[in-house]
Amino acid sequence: MSLFTAALVPGYGLGFLVLGASLHDILTRLKAEPPRFPKLDLAYSPRNPVTEPIILTLPANGVRLRFDGPEQRLRLIEIIDFSKNRITYQDKDIAKPANTQGTAGSPRQGADVATGPAFKNVYHRLFGPTYAGEYIPPSAPRNGNAVGTYILSYPGVAFSFPLPPSAYFPDKDVVSLLSSPASQTAGSVAVFNGKSWAHARETLWTEVLPSVKPTASKSREVVPDEVSLVKIHGGGKLQLFKKWTSASIWINLGETTPQELVAELGPPDAIYRKNDQRMYIHKTRTASHSRSRSTGGDYRRPEDLTDTDQSSAHTGTDDSEDEAVEDDFVGNVSGECFYNYFYLGFDILISPPQPSSRAPPSQAAALGGDPAAGENLFKTGITDRLVATKMVLHANVPGSYPFNRHRRCRWEISYLAADNPDRVPNSETPFDEVEERLREEWRATYPSAEDGKRRQRGMVLNRGWGDSPGSSCEFLGGWEDSSGGVSAKKFDGNEDSTTTLYGFPGLVLEVLKNGFVSAVTVY
Secondary structure, eight states: OOOEEEEEETTTEETTEETTOBHHHHHHHHHTOTTTSOOOEEEEOSSSTTTSOEEEEETTTTEEEEEOTTTOBEEEEEEOOGGGEEEEETTEESSOOOOTTSBTTBOOTTOOOOOOOBHHIIIIIISOOOOOOEEEOOSOTTSTTOOEEEEEEETTEEEEEEEOGGGOOTTSOHHHHHTSGGGSBOSEEEEOSSSSHHHHTTSTTTSOOOOOOOSOOTTOSOOOOOEEEEEEEETTEEEEEETTSSOEEEEETTTOOHHHHHHHHOSOSEEEEOOOOTTHHHHHHHHHTGGGSOTTGGGGOHHHHTOOOOOOOSOSOOGGGHHHHHHHHTTOOOSOEEEEETTTTEEEEEESOOOOOOOOGGGTTGGGSOTTTTSOOOOOOOOSSOEEEEEEEEOOOTTSTTTTSSOOOOEEEGGGGTTOTTOOOBTTSOHHHHHHHHHHHHGGGSSSHHHHHHHTOOEEEEGGGSSOOSGGGOOOSOOOOTTSSOEEEESSSOOOOEEEEEEETTEEEEEOTTSOEEEEEEO
């Protein structure tokens, strides 16, 4: 295996590893080159997988990547082993390169081994003078062999030098401190967004990062801007925001055409055709008992309740025939199918027009007219063509069975903001809280509290049995590796492919055992 070679750009990235890139994009690119990146270790908290940071380590390449939990964006790049890579800055090596004729990590006996950036090389040759750094004492100061860390910062990049407590004096200048033999070589280098490490670490996990084009886009020249947030307004209306701006587009389920989807979102990454009807028994059972159902009985239409499509295998599209494929995309498709937007984080069901779900009680009056006056609403009066009828938003939760099939899509249920604007349920909200708010919203439409509870019973689904239980829960084969080809390390707990489906008017939520929502189907 050859050494990992990349150019370091302070405040921006390391080669194709760009700050702000999504976890899905980075993993997809790394997995596409197994000889170059033979091992990927992913560490996360199973109790809080969407709020705590995610750590991706490349052991064979000496690099560690840290992503935030809510957005899953690359926030910090660390070079931790210089014997397994060759890093350059302005075409100059920042560390003495390892012998390139040996195996990375196992150089030939007597060959040169990379030792890390030398202080003199960093301070005098590459980056130049800078302000005094920050000294971090060892965690066990009573240990006589304990060594602290002196962090020398430049805008967007920082070097960590080992420094014994006995050698550190606050009144000494940085050159005097780091010129001693014990601290001449940096042990690691960090790439981040900020003026200095001391400044950047205060907002490392919360700073709004600019949009980054996907690092793996299936060789397409034009990549659409990613969707940063989807607002669910009820009544089959969704508002999609791009690039953290106030500009948005609307999707009206039952009205938006495939042509409009392609115009706004670009061609899908794949098309998956629906053909599994093994849950039809629930639909026929519902019809046969329609007389006994209450007026609120359409809350759990079975074909909607199980509509949590995870069909994300990259099949069904031939990239070498883009023109023919795009013609097929814009409406010449026979029968129902899903438009899979892996790099945007959602799937859209294309089918004959169907009535959208009822408007939420708190928004019924407002949604009686146009809920987005002045905005870009998709409208169509044609009823004999295929339209978007359902949309599946994927959370890409680490440890879940379909992890890394889609980029994480953040969402919020906007119509629940009326009773508590400061706490709008979103993609990071535990399901218990989401369920409580949804039940309160729809309480008045249930004949009784018991009837409401009965209608909201969960349906257990096991994603690991190799086949879908039916309806639009289909997913294609080859999903036996639940981590998407990544070695997953949990901070605690165990991984499980069993999830539970909960149906509400216009919504189906797929919930993991840790209480977080893995996917939301809107109809």
